[in-house]
Amino acid sequence: xxxxxxxRQGELxxxxxxxxxxxxxxxxxxxxxxxxxxxxxxxxxxxxxDLTVQAAIIADNxxxxxxxxxxxxxxEMLRSFRHSPFLAAATVYDRHDxxxxxxxxxxxxxxxxxxxxxxxxxxxSVARPVRxxxxxxxxxxxxxxxGGIRGGLLRYGALLGLASLGALVTTSxxxxxxxxxxxxxxxxxxxxxxxxxxxxxxxxxxxxxxxxLEIATYARTDGRIGLLLVDLDNFKVVNDTAxxxxxxxxxxxxxxxxxxxxxxxxxxxxxxxDEFAVIxxxxxDPAELERVGQxxxxxxxxxxxxxxxxxxxxxxxxACVFPDDxxxxxxxxxxxxxxxxxxxxxGRDNVVLFEREMILATQRRARLERDLxxxxxxxxxxxxxxxxxxxxxxxxxxxxxxxRWPHPEQGYISPAEFIPVAEExxxxxxxxxxxxxxxxLDAVALYRQTGTWLSMxxxxxxxxxxxxxxxxxxxxxxxxxxxxPERLELELTESMLMEDMDGAIDFMHKVRALGVRLSIDxxxxxxxxxxxxxxxxxxxxxxxxxxxxxLPTSGTTIAGAVIALAHGFNLTVVxxxxxxxxQFDWLRQAGxxxxxxxxxxxPLPLAALxxxxxxxxxxxx
Amino acid sequence: MVRVLPLLALLSGLGLAVSxxxxxxxxxDLKAAYIFNFAMFTTWPDAGARGxxxxxxxxxxxxxxxxxALNGRPVNGRPWSVTDVAHPKAAHCDIVVLARTAQPPALPxxxxxxxxxxxxxxxxxxxxxxxxxxDDEHIRFDIDTQEAARCGxxxxxxxxxxxxxxx
Numbered sequence: 001x002x003x004x005x006x007x008r009q010g011e012l013x014x015x016x017x018x019x020x021x022x023x024x025x026x027x028x029x030x031x032x033x034x035x036x037x038x039x040x041x042x043x044x045x046x047x048x049x050d051l052t053v054q055a056a057i058i059a060d061n062x063x064x065x066x067x068x069x070x071x072x073x074x075x076e077m078l079r080s081f082r083h084s085p086f087l088a089a090a091t092v093y094d095r096h097d098x099x100x101x102x103x104x105x106x107x108x109x110x111x112x113x114x115x116x117x118x119x120x121x122x123x124x125s126v127a128r129p130v131r132x133x134x135x136x137x138x139x140x141x142x143x144x145x146x147g148g149i150r151g152g153l154l155r156y157g158a159l160l161g162l163a164s165l166g167a168l169v170t171t172s173x174x175x176x177x178x179x180x181x182x183x184x185x186x187x188x189x190x191x192x193x194x195x196x197x198x199x200x201x202x203x204x205x206x207x208x209x210x211x212x213l214e215i216a217t218y219a220r221t222d223g224r225i226g227l228l229l230v231d232l233d234n235f236k237v238v239n240d241t242a243x244x245x246x247x248x249x250x251x252x253x254x255x256x257x258x259x260x261x262x263x264x265x266x267x268x269x270x271x272x273x274d275e276f277a278v279i280x281x282x283x284x285d286p287a288e289l290e291r292v293g294q295x296x297x298x299x300x301x302x303x304x305x306x307x308x309x310x311x312x313x314x315x316x317x318x319a320c321v322f323p324d325d326x327x328x329x330x331x332x333x334x335x336x337x338x339x340x341x342x343x344x345x346x347g348r349d350n351v352v353l354f355e356r357e358m359i360l361a362t363q364r365r366a367r368l369e370r371d372l373x374x375x376x377x378x379x380x381x382x383x384x385x386x387x388x389x390x391x392x393x394x395x396x397x398x399x400x401x402x403x404r405w406p407h408p409e410q411g412y413i414s415p416a417e418f419i420p421v422a423e424e425x426x427x428x429x430x431x432x433x434x435x436x437x438x439x440x441l442d443a444v445a446l447y448r449q450t451g452t453w454l455s456m457x458x459x460x461x462x463x464x465x466x467x468x469x470x471x472x473x474x475x476x477x478x479x480x481x482x483x484x485p486e487r488l489e490l491e492l493t494e495s496m497l498m499e500d501m502d503g504a505i506d507f508m509h510k511v512r513a514l515g516v517r518l519s520i521d522x523x524x525x526x527x528x529x530x531x532x533x534x535x536x537x538x539x540x541x542x543x544x545x546x547x548x549x550x551l552p553t554s555g556t557t558i559a560g561a562v563i564a565l566a567h568g569f570n571l572t573v574v575x576x577x578x579x580x581x582x583q584f585d586w587l588r589q590a591g592x593x594x595x596x597x598x599x600x601x602x603p604l605p606l607a608a609l610x611x612x613x614x615x616x617x618x619x620x621x
Numbered sequence: 622m623v624r625v626l627p628l629l630a631l632l633s634g635l636g637l638a639v640s641x642x643x644x645x646x647x648x649x650d651l652k653a654a655y656i657f658n659f660a661m662f663t664t665w666p667d668a669g670a671r672g673x674x675x676x677x678x679x680x681x682x683x684x685x686x687x688x689x690a691l692n693g694r695p696v697n698g699r700p701w702s703v704t705d706v707a708h709p710k711a712a713h714c715d716i717v718v719l720a721r722t723a724q725p726p727a728l729p730x731x732x733x734x735x736x737x738x739x740x741x742x743x744x745x746x747x748x749x750x751x752x753x754x755x756d757d758e759h760i761r762f763d764i765d766t767q768e769a770a771r772c773g774x775x776x777x778x779x780x781x782x783x784x785x786x787x788x
Contacts, residue, residue: 068658
């Protein structure tokens, strides 16, 4: 198909070149005709002029012979013109138009009959009266042979022909060169339009066209095509931390790995910033598609050197088979996308084959997003608060604000389900703003009602942290609600800090300058770096519930280390998910500062929290 | 015998009203026309003269009527005027036509063209610048340029070219 297209283009440009040449030849032909006609007129005019001069000479010289009727002298005089190359005949008539003397050159009969009959080449005649001192004596008629004109025209025509031929050769050479340049430029434009300049792979447009073509081909033969959507898991981190040049280098290396891993017959294209497509065609066995995907995942798992940095470019892959999973190209793409989404949700660095229920999941996500937006605006979201207790005094020192979504039809929807949807759609920024404001208002209200200030911990999402205006939002909320900054505690996760280290540190310093405290949630679950811990201006560390759950039989090493580490950095430690008294005992002995969990209190609505606060305060007072 | 056709052509060429109905035409008209034509190709010393061109002939000569018939015809702007050679004004002749045997003027004056009609003896053309001869039934003429030069006359080269002999 591609070569056929190229061949057709080649023919087109050849025909174009031929057309230009023909046009030039036609133009030269017209010019030659005009020049020949002009030359003909000029030659004829010259001949006429020469003939007129000769007639005048003869008329002048023949006068005396006419007057004295000396025919011999007249003949002799006329014969002196026998050397004229063109004079065919000269005849002298007397006053009565009776021939007096004549001279004939045999050459006039030598004119080819064919040309002789042409009016253009008919012999030329000039008549001139013979006079002497005003007396009319007769006339002289000269006839010229047009062979000279013919010869002149032939020579001139041959010269024009040669010149035209030379011009045509030059033109054809020049047009061939300019056409070649044009073809080259066209090919370059086409290349740019269809190729990704970073990886030299086909771009999105080219890939989609290839996919469409493959679908059309295999739909006829009942064959199968596999589509793999490959999305790099950490491209954004590399691009943001090491720069675009490093990002490009990473893409190039990923592209070459893809090329090396895929089968030679497969199409590979870059269809997005960090998204590649692999069209596996033909696909004899649907299971083969997953094997290709696994090979790609495995090959990308090998560390790469990018700008002196070691990067592990893991990828998530969504796979979909035509016509088993989808019958059209757009369906194939969106189903592969759904599978890719699932692969990302499953923790990345894996391959997920499309399944029907993914469409349902996608639809459910879309519905959730729609409802969430509507319910947020309608004020249907709720906050509840899980108390935090000091290990020593066992008194309530603070709460963590937790978002609840009581769906009118589906009941409470788990944050694990709707928070990713909110993060993906960007709705999390609005939600986060509402949560912060609500939490602050509630904390202030609680103080007014109970006379006790609680520390209010609010979770911050990565998306909010990227929002440049977030620090402003915090500041305005504190002012608007009358919340003392030191009572507010923002909880960050370490993974979001790693995403944009400089931005995160900048934000943390600004927030700390306001007086707001910071804690790191889920410490120990990600790629925690002790070095970073030193540079973060934080106040608390939270031990993840996954470590606490193991206590006290196992997991004591990690929990103990975290506590010691936090104290070493002068941080307080909060253990979450404390459910058993034995866990609490161990934590208390290990020096943990605060605990949070079902052992002490479940997350409570505001009213219940207030009641509990008043309740707990009573025995003290 | 003189050819008739050239004669007719010549006379009509000069526009002369000659009666052509006569079957037998003498050579005299032709000779008169020749003499008239000689005048056309001759340059007289007094080139600016505008008066009549005086042609002197003997009234009893054979050419007289024919010469007479040309009276009034312009020769280079001068009217042809025939007069008796014996006339007192003969000294002012521009052309003198002598019969075959007539004696030439003893000393031809300057500016006088002497034409003799016929030769006395072969080679003897003394006293005449132009001598008309009949040669093989053609009228031809001989020119004596020395005689002409003596009279201050110059002939056109075209005339000289047509002469039978040029001395």
